[in-house]
Amino acid sequence: MMEGHRLDPADWDAFSEALEDAARACADRLRHARDLPWQPPPPDMADRVALDEVAAGDPGVIDAILRDIVPYSTGNTHPRFFGWVHGTGTPLGVAAEMIAAAMNANMGGRDQGGAHVERAVLSWLHRVAGWPPDASGLLTTGTSQATILALSCARMRAFPKVREQGIGALPPLRVYAAEGAHSCVKKALEVMGHGSVALRGISAPGGRMDVDALSQAIAEDRAEGWSPLAVVGTVGSVNLGTFDDLSALADLCAAEDLWLHADAAFGFWTRLADLPWRDLSVGIERADSLATDFHKWMSVPYDCGAVLIRDHDLHLSTFRERPAYLSEGQALAGGEWWATDYGFDLSRGFRALKVWATIRGLGTDALGAQITDNCRQAAYMGELAEASDVLDLAAPVVSNLCVIRPRRGEAAAIAAELQLSGDAVFSTTLVDGVSCLRAAIVNHRTTRADVERAVRAVEQVIRSA
Incomplete structure (x- = not known):
């Protein structure tokens, strides 16, 4: 092959045909997702994908992907995949991802159309959140990364010299979250150098943070020499789908001069749903920051999350760093908004395109209706569990999560049997110390019939044990 063309196809027509075949295979997989539950990888999976003899390349690599890799995903495209969010x-x-890959744009900065697409997505998010149009934000890999960015901004507000002086000059910090809050908060504090000791869990009866207990904890910590920094309000808890009282938290944070961060990985999207679910997140419009995921309840392909920061200038001062080779310039080196100024990454994929395409192509009416459907389906699952002679509802259904307690048998064993049979995927969690089956319904293909079939499958496993 001629110099300068080694990595391009030798035969573009043949490649185009192979790509068209792959696109048809992907479309067929999505069309028949109902028939494709999770299946365990074969014993020789590692051998199938080993990269031992690759010097000459494999002209059949696309076929190998479709044959040896695609069938063994997690199965979350299946309508009875309820195990995790x-x-x-x-x-x-899928189409947007292929187009973004063909563009291969580095979205860290520069004057390019994709920057306008990402800013359009962020502006839309501000409106959904009820935030002012001059707020800031960034698309991220997910809520875990977004949480680090948000708490870094909180720290910068409290300690403006932290970037130059480091955390050694800071007093011991404290961040508060409900007991059972997502582990990304703890990880964020560890990554930021404050350690897990910086996180104080607050009692959450019924899955909702006790605001009085929070107030008492803040007073105790101040008396003992801690420096309270932020409160994390949970907007859709991982175990029960519950929502903290964000308005009460906002009042307390205002009185105590604390940062309010909303962990809204999936619960944020109830803002698109019908009542009463739309009101679950009332108060989020007063948060200083929030984190959410598009790749969960918004059905955007993995991965894509977002962080919103109310104070644009603070967000910029927390992360902006422009060495000489990235200094402001003209033409392609210009552009008034560089994503790298608002986070860690300079090399960034064009995540915004699949989000923008989802919002514009499907519309908020359809997206909101799907979210509403999932909440109704979770409520229906709860009704079936309450009516069952072998199941109990472990906790009230608040949003799209339903947790079921088997009256006999081990929840983990029941879940494993259902996964292996292909009937349904549940995960397990603890409620009041008892292991239960957990269903998180975020699938736009799920129907009431799927919910009923899944519950009947659980009952069958219990009765046949």
């Missing part, structure tokens, strides 16, 4: 993606998202 795994979004399903959409056909439109």
